[in-house]
Amino acid sequence: MKRDFSVKIQDDEPMNHLKQSNKTILVAPLNWGLGHATRCIPIIQALLDHNYVPIIASDGNALELLRKEFPYIDMFELPSYHIEYSKTDKYFKWKMLISIPKIIKAVLAEKKLIQQWITKYEIDGIISDNRLGIYSAKIPSVYLTHQINVLSGNTTWFSTQCHRYFIKKHNECWVPDVAQDPNLTGNLGHVKNTSLNIKYIGPLSRMKQKELNKKYDLMVVLSGPEPQRSLLEEKLKNEVLKYKGKVIFIKGIVEKTQQNETFKNVTFYNFMNTKQLEQTFNESDLVLCRSGYTTVMDLVALQKKAFFIPTPGQYEQLYLAKKLENEGLLPFSLQEDFCIEDLSKINNFSGLPKIDFKTNWNDLFKVFEKM
Incomplete structure (x- = not known):
């Protein structure tokens, strides 16, 4: 509850x-x-x-x-x-x-x-x-x-x-x-x-919760400085292909032109603007992402269940991930330990509370x- x-x-x-x-x-x-x-x-x-x-x-x-x-x-x-x-x-x-x-x-x-x-x-x-x-x-x-x-x-x-x-x-x-x-x-x-x-x-969040039909089973959102962003991208590219469901994968690379490609069950984007991200979040069932605080605030606004992978060495993200898991809200895994089967743990957590x-x-x- x-x-x-x-x-x-x-x-x-x-x-x-x-x-x-x-x-x-x-x-x-x-x-x-x-x-x-x-x-x-x-x-x-x-x-x-x-x-x-x-x-x-x-x-x-x-x-x-x-x-x-x-x-x-x-x-x-x-x-x-x-x-x-x-x-x-x-x-x-x-x-x-x-x-x-x-x-x-x-x-x-x-x-x-x-x-x-x-x-x-x-x-x-x-x-x-x-x-x-x-x-x-x-x-x-x-x-x-x-x-x-x-x-x-x-x-x-x-x-x-x-x-x-x-x-x-x-x-x-x-x-x-x-x-x-x-x-x-x-x-x-x-x-x-x-x-x-x-x-x-x-x-603070640029996102708003909307009642939209589900289009994706899993949304992957990457962010953060290099080389950790790229390292996680390479790891998750392989893991999501094992996922039994439709996946949208936003790499978090802001470039002049938006690009996308689809491979098997996964659609990749280099980046999305706020309007596109908001719609995609609302069309997705689960979210896989870093445990950065801005992401936490977005998930609160959107009322989405998520699984966290803290950036290695970033004490703040590890603290937030542990805090939210200990409170029974959202699970996490260390980057080197994560496998796609870990996502099933989300069902044992209540999700982030609504803050009015x-x-x-x-x-x-x-x-x-x-x-």
């Missing part, structure tokens, strides 16, 4: 001063997989609905995805953090450590850029999704994250303190979850004592009206 933890917040009609705003807000998601970019989509849409003028800055696949979603919005390229995973989780932390100089260089570069852009493009506010150099003391700055605590094994305290150092430079920290227990992020997004100005804004949370954008956007 599903647990229903509901929070109802009424979203009032836009206030007059918000209707007349026309302020320019920079939205800058991190290019680490596609989750940071996709969870910014409902924020960008809310800004448009409340008469703000969003502009977008990112790099790589994240920028390309948002360009396809909002072709009429100004886009700017930021320096890449050059985040890459190791081929095995054993060397994940070492790979991240040797990437630190590149990340610092990118953070310093984007920090310099943002100061120039504020004047050049008359930016009135900032929403940074885990981009460490995107903030300013001159204008209201908001930091979007679900990781107040950054899990990294025996270096968790250090990685958490480093992250909070940057969060504190912003006026507010928006956490896409509910404040009370039970919640989705657990220890990642909740702390007992902190000086951070945290606001829980409810789960109406984000009050009027209240959240007040931060941009204070200067």
